[in-house]
């Protein structure tokens with residue numbers, strides 16, 4: 183028997199475009215199914231301090247098109263301690279919240295898993311991160327919008343790169359995952375992507391140069407995934423400047439602009455489908471799962487699996503990029 187009467191919803195960690203669409207879908211689906219919904223502001227921090235408000239359907243009107251998160255977000259150190267999680271649990275009890283929906287990335291789900299284990303509270307996670315690095319789901323909310331932003335930025339940088347015959351190293355986000363760099367490179371027609379999953383950055387660099395890098399072109403664009411493994415765009419550019427002083431090298435770090443903007447149609451649809459699935463999962467007595475999408479079907483992924491396993495990058499993409507950039 184399902185006894186959930188009131189669900190709490192929060193966004194945590196780095197914001198991602200589409201989080202608002204997810205908040206909207208969760209709220210409306212909960213109300214549709216006769217449950218109360220409470221919005222928790224500033225992630226786990228607001229759960230501890232009690233920044234909580236009951237939501238009606240109109241609280242989530244006119245937000246599907248907005249980037250960021252109306253619930254705000256934070257990275258909360260206190261929730262990493264058992265004392266902090268106990269305070270959060272006491273607040274849930276005080277507010278009459280029976281189940282929690284958490285939207286965020288790896289850190290958010292890691293916190294959710296610990297919390298669920300310690301206090302036996304049903305939690306459903308939604309993968310909200312531009313990095314697309316959660317295992318068990320083909321896509322995460324925000325990834326497609328960030329990829330489109332990267333593509334638009336690279337298109338613009340290409341204008342100046344071509345005019346000056348320059349070699350650009352463009353750093354993109356991903357927190358040690360190469361999805362944005364690899365697919366961003368394919369979508370923007372870059373020459374190469376340097377990503378942490380494949381091999382050492384040095385090898386990728388020499389491979390790229392041996393494969394005719396700049397032999398047929400006067401300007402080039404290389405996307406570099408932010409990571410200690412790759413050394414980031416700065417690190418790669420320094421090495422190239424030392425080894426190939428003939429190249430006119432420039433660096434551009436796209437940074438947080440990749441996290442902003444109105445969500446793409448794909449992210450809005452994904453967030454809406456996943457948001458509705460969270461409430462359906464609770465009605466089916468699911469707990470401690472992340473909603474994922476595989477081959478266009480909604481799936482339930484145990485949170486422990488989503489955060490523990492590394493999501494593999496499709497190696498065919500490298501082949502695609504190499505051939506398409508000759």
Ligand code: F6P
Pocket residue numbers: 196287311312313355356357408441
């Ligand atoms: O995880 C999302 C992400 O945008 C990463 O790609 C990036 O490494 C990180 O967050 C940046 O975090 P912050 O906003 O704390 O600088």
